Amino acid sequence: MTMPGQPAKQGPRSLDPHLRRYAARTAGMTASEIRALFAVASRPEVVSLAGGMPHLAALPLESLSAEIGQLVASEGLVALQYGSAHGVPLLREQICDVMALEDIKGHPDDVVVTVGSQMGLDMVTRIFCDPGDVVIAEGPSYVGALGSFTAYQAQVVHVAMDAEGLVPSLLREALEACRQAGKRVKFLYTIPNFHNPAGVTLAVSRRAEILEICRTYGVLVVEDNPYGLLGFDGQTYPALRSMDPDNVVYLGSFSKTFAAGLRVGWVLAPHAVREKLVLAAESATLCPPTLNQMIVSRYLSTQDWKGQIKTYREAYRERRDAAISALEQHMPQGSTWNIPDGGFYVWVTVPEGIDTKAMLPRAVTARVAYASGTGFYADGFGSRQLRISYCYPTPERIREGVRRLANVIEEEMQLAATFGATPGRQLSGPQAPSPDTA
């Protein structure tokens, strides 16, 4: 028997003496491409179009500081104490008011507060997915969701989007194929509004059809909606949850409409599911931080939160405009992208022959970072795509970043013309549809 901690004797992998002890799920845990990039991309000389950090500079820190200080002074004995795994009751009521903006009629009892909507995602996957179960997700999809699905050994089947979001006929095909193959599909994971990373919105005319298809195949819908209130014209869309309360688990978040560092999100679930979620959440963190919930609750009570969302929207629209005009000005022939009307992201397809993952180190050398497309697929697609996040840098920096990116792409094209395509899988093309609309 080999003793843990003893010198390695089994070859290169044995650098980790605990290797043989890990659970099967742990083998699938690898650093996301985006995460691996953060350290370099956060150097000040690099324009980072990679991360999804909200533009907090618009927050009224002085009045927040006063409110939070007062909260601790007057209600500290509650705010600093354990709470329930379900969440602070007043906040759960207020969350229902927030959701009403997107036509949702939720009951506070069916809201479970989570440590960011990432935890909601993790909990939903925990209660539904056995290893090998299938989750249907848009292709591309949110990298953090793919991470959670992997952590529970679920298999992701992507369904393509077009300019109007998830394509119903392709969803039906995918579900039928899974049924034929005897696979257990647990849910459709979808980001209907201002998609991450694709930037598109599911057409309202498709929503009922998507829901109907999922019902027909007995598949739950997990609706992830962190950006829904960030439509640049103040437009909102009816949530899937508002159209089928019994078959949709809804995930919401204050990360993009207020402050990400508080990590306050929520799940609105059908009643029976909610009970399981509370139990799962209890075993995960006992309770979400009470202080943070009370900060959000107080913020919603005392501050002009709708005005703040409007301020955010305007900041993001200005940045979207900067990104799009720079793309139009600088990007070489053969590049395409969509024009998002809300949210944080533009999804770009680069000219044929370029591999965005292979190109990334050269881009960072040229002082611009982006998220390469492969991180948003569970199956290796996306090598001709990249995500530009315009949420954080100033419009000027965005323009400069896109200019640098365009230069890098041009150089790659010249290299490819001279020496052949850059190394890397070329799985894109017709099989990896991207929601290009430009």
Added chain:
Amino acid sequence: MTMPGQPAKQGPRSLDPHLRRYAARTAGMTASEIRALFAVASRPEVVSLAGGMPHLAALPLESLSAEIGQLVASEGLVALQYGSAHGVPLLREQICDVMALEDIKGHPDDVVVTVGSQMGLDMVTRIFCDPGDVVIAEGPSYVGALGSFTAYQAQVVHVAMDAEGLVPSLLREALEACRQAGKRVKFLYTIPNFHNPAGVTLAVSRRAEILEICRTYGVLVVEDNPYGLLGFDGQTYPALRSMDPDNVVYLGSFSKTFAAGLRVGWVLAPHAVREKLVLAAESATLCPPTLNQMIVSRYLSTQDWKGQIKTYREAYRERRDAAISALEQHMPQGSTWNIPDGGFYVWVTVPEGIDTKAMLPRAVTARVAYASGTGFYADGFGSRQLRISYCYPTPERIREGVRRLANVIEEEMQLAATFGATPGRQLSGPQAPSPDTA
């Protein structure tokens, strides 16, 4: 095919239309006895000796309020923003200073900040436990840990304690039995100091032996130490981690030494394990709340945190004294308990023939709540035991609560004498050793 949301047709369980969709692990998720009790026990007329809420009244709320307000005003753009899944670097350094009080030489790189140590526990179980794997735990053990193990479908094997904590010979027997049965034991989960719920501390003379046994059987040690700095005489014990850094994963928390509602805990792990933990944590919550980490960091920098721990210790000693003197004064013959020298809990064995779980509703009617022993065992033991938490109520309330509890027990004994024992499993006795020292 039954459509979700349709009327129930399959019998009583079909009230939940999503029932057939849950993962196998979800079947094991049931409300803990303690949790089910919180709602009733939190009525003001009930003396709750059930929960483990820290005595926050000792916190300097005014100066905390000022510090936190200042933090938001001056560093809000960082505090309210996403951070890394690993945790705030300065806090991880300070955590190493805290652990040094128990002889641990940790490197900040190997510290992973978690949403309370409950999340640390969940993450450790996530990366190590496949369904069916065995976790060895003291009997009784922390109810939240049992919840996490269940969530990952691990099997818990209890090993008894005596007045000096976990019994090495019984640990060896249990590991040998698992080996003979071909079971994969992943780790020993242990709370060495001021055990929850048993109140005992693992004798220093046993620590090296426990570690040696675990090494011999190739089993990792997960050391959970939320109460280590709460020894009533200011005494501390060398952490298991300090004696075997490569084979111990250490869980720490600020919940009991500062403020539970912030949900800031940590894991100190062997280097290779730490990488997996960061990945697991990222898929669980993206990152722990930045604000909360910075609050703790600032608290450690600017406030007399060691003085605060001393204040807490003194408050808990006074409460322990109240509990013990009331037990001595009121409890009927045939009851036994230990005298903890730190932490939050006294573990009580009631006279034969009484079932603490069956008695609980009658106790709540008599306006006293406790945690019945069965919640702390994965295997049905503990029906003659109960946990008294003396951490939260005032000494006066504790005395009144114990008096009421003693009355209820006496009434139960009279009932039992007249009508026979109360219903419920009687699995206690020699097979379910409890660390009685009184």
